[in-house]
Amino acid sequence: MTQDVQQTLSIIKPDAVQRDFIGNIISRFEGAGLKIVAMQMKQLSKSEAETFYAIHKERPFFGELVDFISSDKVVIMVLEGEDAIQANRDIMGATNPDDAKAGTIRHDISLSIGENSVHGSDSEANAKIEIEQFFPEILK
Ligand code: ADP
Ligand code: MG
Numbered sequence: 001m002t003q004d005v006q007q008t009l010s011i012i013k014p015d016a017v018q019r020d021f022i023g024n025i026i027s028r029f030e031g032a033g034l035k036i037v038a039m040q041m042k043q044l045s046k047s048e049a050e051t052f053y054a055i056h057k058e059r060p061f062f063g064e065l066v067d068f069i070s071s072d073k074v075v076i077m078v079l080e081g082e083d084a085i086q087a088n089r090d091i092m093g094a095t096n097p098d099d100a101k102a103g104t105i106r107h108d109i110s111l112s113i114g115e116n117s118v119h120g121s122d123s124e125a126n127a128k129i130e131i132e133q134f135f136p137e138i139l140k
Contacts, residue, residue, distance in 0.1 A: 003083040007037070007140060008121045009130035010079050010088060014072035015115035017041075022075055025105060025118065028091050029079055038078040038135040044070045052133060055126070061114070068114055076134050085127055088120040 012025050029036065044052070049070040056062050079088055093104025097116055100107035110116040121127035131139050 005080065005082055006084040006124065006127070007078050007080045007131060007138070008085045008088050008127045009119070009134070010077045010121075011069070011119035012075040012077075013069060013115070013117050013119065014074060015111055016109060016117040017073050017075060019109075021109050021117065024109070026077075028105060029077075029088070032081075032087060032091055034079040034081040034084055034087060034091075036077050037080045038138045040076050040134065041073055042076070043073045046070050048133075052130065064114060069119075078131055078135050078138055085121055085124065089122070092118050092120050 010029070012022055016022070016025060026036065046066060049066040050057075053062065053065050053069070056065060059065075081087060091105060093100030093106035095106070095116060096113045097106045097110035098113075100110070102108075105118050106116050110118075121130050128139065
């Protein structure tokens with residue numbers, strides 16, 4: 001059975017950018033057949049971070065989340081490929097690095113549940129919303 005080609009939003013978070021893991025992380029995506037079709041490096045403003053994480057605004061760690069993602073430069077990408085949303089989540093690993101399987105980004109690279117190196121969209125609906133925020137021109 002062939003899977004649908006999807007787009008998903010990936011962010012390399014400040015902890016991974018600071019520790020020079022950009023190339024390592026991008027290699028994992030490309031090596032797994034996910035194509036980078038848009039990419040930008042920037043520091044998010046607090047307001048951009050609040051918009052991006054709006055889905056989590058009721059969670060107790062929302063302030064921490066917004067402060068961290070806007071604390072330094074990030075790399076924002078659109079990845080495209082078959083079943084890209086789940087494929088990216090598999091490469092990322094579990095949210096908490098202590099629970100992430102060996103060979104995943106979060107197991108191999110991440111420092112803590114907050115400083116967990118990567119973001120990846122969790123559904124088609126959220127991928128659309130997230131891509132729209134940063135790369136509206138690329139949305140299919
Ligand atoms: P994921 O990034 O795996 O999709 P969530 O969407 O549940 O995870 O949470 C968004 C981000 O919020 C996580 O990547 C993580 O950095 C942070 N986070 C999640 N749970 C906690 C927690 N209990 N304490 C601190 N930060 C958290
Ligand atoms: Mg999430």
